[in-house]
Amino acid sequence: MASAGELPAAATWGRLQTFLTVYETGSARAAAEALHVTPPAVSAAVAALESALGTTLFDKHGRGIVPTDAGETFASYVRKLLGLLAEAAGAVHDADRGRVRVGAVATASEYVLPLLMASFAEEHPQVELSLSVLPRDELFALAADHAVDVVLAGRPPRGSGLVTRARRPNRLILVGRPGMREDPVTATWLLTGRGSGTRDTALSLLTRLQAAPPLLTLGTSGAAVAAARQGLGVTLVHEEAVREQLEAGVLASYAVPGTPLDRPWHLSTTPEPTAATRLLLRHVCDPDAVGAAAFHTRARSRG
Structure with missing residues (x-):
């Protein structure tokens, strides 16, 4: 039986990332290719986590593997842990030297974001920006797991815990x-x-x-x-x-x-956005900075 103290020592960033990649790809070989490591290294990382947890995370299924019930449960926590760690890495810096991970639906990424991101990058060149373009439901799930900092889409679903920070008519x-x-x-x-x-x-x-x-x-x-x-x-x-x-x-x-x-566009975040995220929100709500493309902060709602 594993002790409660074994998991923190075993759950390194690399092992957690390896586990999640195996979970998402369905095989150690595919995970190894994605992570540019060897299959034995992947197997060893998963085995270390299983030993610390005292349970099996994957079962063999045909030529691949499938997560056990414990593996499914563990994956939901790992997503949040990795998301929070990435968020923390950006949050420790001053706002104008931080990181903002933007998630947007396809239409918004093409017709709404370019001007906003370009003007923000010009004004705050030290802030690291990244963009994920995915369907709405996937973006809100990523935001809830702290894997993106701000979502540009429709209204966040009820019960998501996400907060609409600004809106724009659409x-x-x-x-x-x-x-x-x-x-x-x-x-x-x-x-x-x-x-x-x-x-x-x-x-x-x-x-x-x-x-x-x-x-x-x-x-x-x-x-x-x-x-x-x-x-x-x-x-x-x-x-x-x-x-x-x-x-x-x-x-x-x-x-x-x-x-x-x-169907207004909504800019949504978790209840405690990072300083860099708040800096981006202030920028896109400033008509002097982005003109008619500006969002507004009236009638803020919570998912």
Whole structure:
């Protein structure tokens, strides 16, 4: 039986990172390739943790391995531990020499973030910025695990513990090829991939309309918009992402009951953001720094 004091000594950063990589890849060999170490080194790291915990973390399954119940439980803690350690590494520095890990949904990363990040980097060149572009649900999970410092997406889900620090107006509209004669409610609806907030909103809208049109999943918002331009159907999209195409006349907006939808962008963090994160938030809420792209801090909400 392992003693309570054995785990802290065994749970080095490297071993925890190795365990999590094995958990995510499903094999010691794949983890070794990802970490640029040998498979025996991976096996030894996992074995050291298992010995300290007094339990098995993985079972063999075919040519790979699967986590045991203990492994699943341990993985949830390891994510938070590694996230907190990375957060701590940035938090110990002064705000203007810290680190900010930004997470954003794809549309926001293309049409909202570039100006904000560029102006912040110019004003605070010593702050280390990184960006993760993922579906909304994955980003909120990472933020809850302290693996990202700030999320740019829709409103954080209830019970997440995340706090909306600032918002910016945003609308979702339905678009398709100009001159479409078909009723947009019954036309094919082009959807983004699973885990996308826009997809969930589109499906909820169809439910409210009691409509059951053909559905076609195209993965990204850009792919859905491109398909709409070619006449394959209609798609719900952030107005900001298609404004130029609407002005050029290659896309047209179509009104259906319930649209346009008010879906503000939210900047969300954990309850205690780092000093560098607060510095970024102040910057993007300053009209003198970012002009019309600025967020505002009114009506702050909590997930």
